[in-house]
Amino acid sequence: MALLQLERISAQYPGATEPVLSDISLDLGPQQLLVALGPSGSGKTSLLNLIAGFVEPSAGRITLDGVPVKGPSAERGVVFQDDALLPWQDVLANVGFGLELAGVSKAQREVRAREMLALVDLAGFDSRRIWQLSGGQKQRVGLARALAADPRVLLMDEPFGALDAFTREQMQELLLQVWRRTAKPVFLITHDIEEAVFLATDLILLAPNPGQIVERLSLDFGQRYAAGESARAIKSDPRFIETREHVLGKVFSQRQVSA
Amino acid sequence: MSSYELPVTTAKPAAHAPIPVRRSLSTRWISLLTLVALLIIWWAVTATGVIEPLFLPPPSAVLQKGWLLATTGYMDSTLWQHLSASLSRIGLGLGFAVLTAVPVGIAIGSSRIARGILDPLIEFYRPIPPLAYLPLIVIWCGIGELSKVLLIYLAIFAPIAIATATGVRTVDPAKLRAAQSLGATRAQLIRHVILPSALPDILTGVRIGLGVGWSTLVAAELIAATSGLGFMVQSAAQFLVTDVVVLGILVIALIAFAMEMGLRALQRKLVPWHGQAH
Numbered sequence: 001m002a003l004l005q006l007e008r009i010s011a012q013y014p015g016a017t018e019p020v021l022s023d024i025s026l027d028l029g030p031q032q033l034l035v036a037l038g039p040s041g042s043g044k045t046s047l048l049n050l051i052a053g054f055v056e057p058s059a060g061r062i063t064l065d066g067v068p069v070k071g072p073s074a075e076r077g078v079v080f081q082d083d084a085l086l087p088w089q090d091v092l093a094n095v096g097f098g099l100e101l102a103g104v105s106k107a108q109r110e111v112r113a114r115e116m117l118a119l120v121d122l123a124g125f126d127s128r129r130i131w132q133l134s135g136g137q138k139q140r141v142g143l144a145r146a147l148a149a150d151p152r153v154l155l156m157d158e159p160f161g162a163l164d165a166f167t168r169e170q171m172q173e174l175l176l177q178v179w180r181r182t183a184k185p186v187f188l189i190t191h192d193i194e195e196a197v198f199l200a201t202d203l204i205l206l207a208p209n210p211g212q213i214v215e216r217l218s219l220d221f222g223q224r225y226a227a228g229e230s231a232r233a234i235k236s237d238p239r240f241i242e243t244r245e246h247v248l249g250k251v252f253s254q255r256q257v258s259a
Numbered sequence: 260m261s262s263y264e265l266p267v268t269t270a271k272p273a274a275h276a277p278i279p280v281r282r283s284l285s286t287r288w289i290s291l292l293t294l295v296a297l298l299i300i301w302w303a304v305t306a307t308g309v310i311e312p313l314f315l316p317p318p319s320a321v322l323q324k325g326w327l328l329a330t331t332g333y334m335d336s337t338l339w340q341h342l343s344a345s346l347s348r349i350g351l352g353l354g355f356a357v358l359t360a361v362p363v364g365i366a367i368g369s370s371r372i373a374r375g376i377l378d379p380l381i382e383f384y385r386p387i388p389p390l391a392y393l394p395l396i397v398i399w400c401g402i403g404e405l406s407k408v409l410l411i412y413l414a415i416f417a418p419i420a421i422a423t424a425t426g427v428r429t430v431d432p433a434k435l436r437a438a439q440s441l442g443a444t445r446a447q448l449i450r451h452v453i454l455p456s457a458l459p460d461i462l463t464g465v466r467i468g469l470g471v472g473w474s475t476l477v478a479a480e481l482i483a484a485t486s487g488l489g490f491m492v493q494s495a496a497q498f499l500v501t502d503v504v505v506l507g508i509l510v511i512a513l514i515a516f517a518m519e520m521g522l523r524a525l526q527r528k529l530v531p532w533h534g535q536a537h
Contacts, residue, residue: 074442
């Protein structure tokens with residue numbers, strides 16, 4: 001049973017002649033980690049903004065638990081590429097921010113925020129200031145903040161795009177652990193092919209002009225990592241490499257068509 | 260976006276002082292030496308009699324007069340009474356200005372309609388020198404305290420409102436979206452995201468406003484007052500009591516300097532994240 005459903009979604013910027021997204025249909029069920037992969041201009045950020053409710057589709061329907069999505073809401077948590085944390089609050093207050101907005105008492109939200117910080121391996125960072133954190137730490141705070149509000153789905157907008165390669169791999173592994181432990185459905189967009197193949201239970205490949213889905217794949221590498229297999233073993237598995245090359249070829253052929 | 264790893268303890272980050280400590284110290288020394296040199300020149304030209312005391316009394320005379328003013332007073336009031344009269348006027352003006360200009364600035368920065376209504380009004384009166392509309396205020400409100408406070412208020416209001424509107428308009432859209440996707444209502448957005456984001460700009464507006472307000476106040480007291488630093492200087496000038504004039508000017512300058520320094524310290528304390536990479 002799909003939790004989040006997109007039915008024949010199209011989107012267009014005001015004044016533009018070409019749509020950014022055309023006829024997109026998607027399902028996101030519980031236990032799923034859906035990754036949208038595509039080059040720039042393929043409309044993946046627009047797709048996330050539609051689901052988050054920041055913009056409205058020009059055609060089609062988005063529903064969460066059967067209820068049409070209208071505007072941003074706490075049931076669709078978002079992790080941004082640039083942390084978007086509040087520097088005037090410390091780490092603990094940032095993580096508890098969603099609960100504060102919901103009117104949860106300070107004591108309760110601090111308990112919850114500490115749990116979430118422990119979940120992202122930042123226990124003891126409570127009173128750090130945001131500007132004292134590294135890029136990876138900020139993204140973990142962003143993830144903890146989104147999870148603390150207990151959303152129905154977690155939307156991630158190129159969350160590791162601004163990190164260095166080493167930190168990015170660590171964050172991917174952390175995300176898989178968190179995903180397994182919280183059982184939250186995740187919708188993540190990225191332009192990093194290896195990241196997409198490693199994380200996704202379901203991968204959609206977007207092509208530009210206008211943004212459309214050109215391929216759907218069901219994968220299990222992320223689940224294998226979550227079940228305890230080592231990341232290096234998975235990424236050097238011939239099947240992983242084959243899948244990665246297949247996707248890479250698809251992306252390149254699309255780019256040649258569009259160029 | 261920075262991704263530097265800081266082995267943070269409890270110490271404040273050193274990013275506050277972009278200029279190395281040694282250089283900022285030496286700049287301070289140069290300023291101090293300049294001041295000392297000015298004092299020596301002042302003392303030299305008066306002690307040798309190049310300039311008569313009527314035009315420029317020696318530093319020692321001004322200092323003595325300062326003591327006399329502080330203890331027995333001038334024009335029925337001690338220096339402290341003049342000072343507190345001026346300070347309470349600017350305090351009241353500033354208080355009302357902050358209470359009204361910040362909401363107005365938020366309205367201008369966040370609502371198209373409010374901007375359409377208020378922006379031209381503020382831009383119309385802001386460039387007018389306050390002393391140009393002082394006569395009108397005197398006609399309307401008399402020469403009492405209200406006129407002076409109102410004049411200060413108007414002088415401080417515009418810079419704070421404009422700075423607040425700028426701060427509101429430059430709020431990071433990602434922070435707004437983040438708060439919205441955590442369920443923030445419009446009022447919560449203002450309270451938790453917009454206002455703190457705009458705080459550095461608001462404080463800059465207050466700094467500019469206080470500078471303008473202070474000079475306006477002193478000028479206003481020159482025209483219609485029975486107490487205050489401006490009044491003290493003006494009435495002393497009429498009787499050619501030059502040492503009181505010089506003293507008054509020095510006190511006025513010192514207060515302005517102290518307000519600027521105090522606000523900078525407040526800015527550092529209230530918005531420690533300002534200027535930090537985040």
